[in-house]
Amino acid sequence: MEVGLDIILNATWETLYMVSVALFFGSIIGIFLGITLVVTRKGHILENKIIFSILNPIVNIFRSIPFIILLVAIIPFTRLIVGTSIGTSAAIVPLVLHIGPYFSRLVENSLLEVDEGIIEAAKAMGATPLQIIRRFLLPEAFASLILSVTTVTISLVGATAMAGAVGGGGLGDVAITYGYQRFDSLTILVTVILLVAFVQVLQSIGNTFERKIRRV
Amino acid sequence: MIQFHDVSKLFTGKNKEVVALKNVDLTINEGDIFGVIGFSGAGKSTLLRLVNLLERPTSGEVLVNGENLAALSKKQLRTAQKKIGMIFQHFHLLNSKTVFDNVAMPLLLSNVKKSEIEKRVKETLEFVGLSEKVDSYPDQLSGGQKQRVGIARALVTNPSVLLCDEATSALDPQTTISILNLLKKVNAAYNITILMITHEMEVIKEICNRVAVMEEGEVVETGTVLDVFTNPQTKTTYNFVKSIIRDGIPKYVYKDLASEEYKGRVFQFKFLGVSSGKPVISQIAKQFNVEVNVLLANVIELGDIPFGNLLLELTGSQHEMERALQFAADQEVMMKEVTKDGSRIRYYPKRNLGNVVHG
Structure with a gap:
């Protein structure tokens, strides 16, 4: 193996950094967008045709752009936000824009699964729309939301591999630059094993939490 | 409200x-x-x-x-x-x-x-x-x-x-x-x-x-x-x-009524409130010269008030039968006679009028 342990460790750290920061901001955007997409739809508690018909296609557009394209397409925007268009931090901006809309769809699905009768009961109690979201929709969808977060985190791990295109670093980057481009199979193997372990751990944590919340 | x-x-x-x-x-x-x-x-x-x-x-x-x-x-x-x-x-x-x-x-x-x-x-x-x-x-x-x-x-x-x-x-x-x-x-x-x-x-x-x-x-x-x-x-x-309240008339009743030999008459009695607590049926059988046969009986409570529905077959002379029916009417029983071509409503006069008719 041509790469040393220090490179692998550093790359692991970069991957963790990108995933956690992008997950944090992506979740905020995703939860906010997802809730808005649910409550503004027809017949829901804050029905608003204008907001819904603007947000819905925007989310679709972001969902349909391949990440590698998004990464380079928004370089000017990235520069505006973090002051540079290369490096680990620069990779986080497109990661957030990639994962936020994706997460919003998952949040939307989770919230729509909540029994409509619960909302009716909430309305009958005289709950405000915000109370309905906070006290009824989110708690009832919580277990399902945890699984969504898990899915999103795993998608992020995959997406960070492409961050190498803008010098983002991370395990995927190591696999491509050291492993693929220099024909070093062992490096590829090591990084892939690390990524697989990553995903396994994340999924188990997600499942454990979800089971705990659902009390099974 | x-x-x-x-x-x-x-x-x-x-x-x-x-x-x-x-x-x-x-x-x-x-x-x-x-x-x-x-x-x-x-x-x-x-x-x-x-x-x-x-x-x-x-x-x-x-x-x-x-x-x-x-x-x-x-x-x-x-x-x-x-x-x-x-x-x-x-x-x-x-x-x-x-x-x-x-x-x-x-x-x-x-x-x-x-x-x-x-x-x-x-x-x-x-x-x-x-x-x-x-x-x-x-x-x-x-x-x-x-x-x-x-x-x-x-x-x-x-x-x-x-x-x-x-x-x-x-x-x-x-x-x-x-x-x-x-x-x-x-x-x-x-x-x-x-x-x-x-x-x-x-x-x-x-x-x-x-x-x-x-x-x-x-x-x-x-x-x-x-x-x-x-x-x-x-x-x-x-x-x-x-x-x-099963107050439908069983099919066999109509079949019986349609036959030539059938001698009785069939009545539907509905008791309301207190009258269903009174032994109207046994009194009819005791006081008048009629045979009483219960074909169907059903008593339920509506709220706290009992409500009874009986299908009775009466046999006896015309006169005794009328007297028995009058007695039942005086006990505030709602009556309907069942005839072979369907039920026909038959109200009996209240007590005071009944007294006049029967002296």
Whole structure:
């Protein structure tokens, strides 16, 4: 193996950094967008045709752009936000824009699964729309939301591999630059094993939490 | 008190309009347990949802304790809704919360103090008989227990009105009775006006004092349970009544009546209230020279009032038979003679007139 342990460790750290920061901001955007997409739809508690018909296609557009394209397409925007268009931090901006809309769809699905009768009961109690979201929709969808977060985190791990295109670093980057481009199979193997372990751990944590919340 | 004044409700779909309610006029008095019965699609669910404004009337007005909720601001409306409890067929409890948290929810929404919430929730759970389930989750409870939680949740804010949306339709008969008894207790203990919709005649029979029958968005009959049940005016009502009072005539009776050798006459006796407690039948057999044969008997309780339905075969001389029938009429029994071409109504004169006829 041509790469040393220090490179692998550093790359692991970069991957963790990108995933956690992008997950944090992506979740905020995703939860906010997802809730808005649910409550503004027809017949829901804050029905608003204008907001819904603007947000819905925007989310679709972001969902349909391949990440590698998004990464380079928004370089000017990235520069505006973090002051540079290369490096680990620069990779986080497109990661957030990639994962936020994706997460919003998952949040939307989770919230729509909540029994409509619960909302009716909430309305009958005289709950405000915000109370309905906070006290009824989110708690009832919580277990399902945890699984969504898990899915999103795993998608992020995959997406960070492409961050190498803008010098983002991370395990995927190591696999491509050291492993693929220099024909070093062992490096590829090591990084892939690390990524697989990553995903396994994340999924188990997600499942454990979800089971705990659902009390099974 | 809940009043409906000429209330109509239209649902506008893509290409068609559906009339859910047509010119409904209805008054539910304070302290009533008022039942609304109808087949699915009759509009009873819409009627109920107009009371707490989950649906808005298209025209007309609904007054709850004299207040028109549709005229209130959003904030005022939410305050008014807190004074109207509601329970549901499928309970609609939060599965992610304990029984305590479910019941506490309406108070939490009103920012009631924690110590006050604790006190009220415990009291209410005790009232519905679920004190020991305070830390359970809804999915650990039976259907009847879930509905008790639903009732506790509806009562915790001390409402003046309780709306029941098919509250027992998802429960087995035994649990239904226990929930109905609880509702009776709620009504008696807090003088809460209860408006319940159902398609089950048993429910109306068990606890309601007044009833409205709905069909295709209209109230076709309304009155005390006793009046409506014993003297149905429409086919729909009759069909509902039939589901608990089997007053149909068995086929073999007609077959017997049609035969040449048959000597007897068949009468349908309906006893109301106290008269069903009196031994009318045995007295007829003792006092008059007639043979009495009971073909069919059915006694139920409507509210607290017994209601009996008997099919009797009488044989004897014309004179004795008339005297026996007159006697029964004096005991306030409603009578109908069954003839081979269908029933024909036959009222007997009241006591004073009877005295004249028979000297």
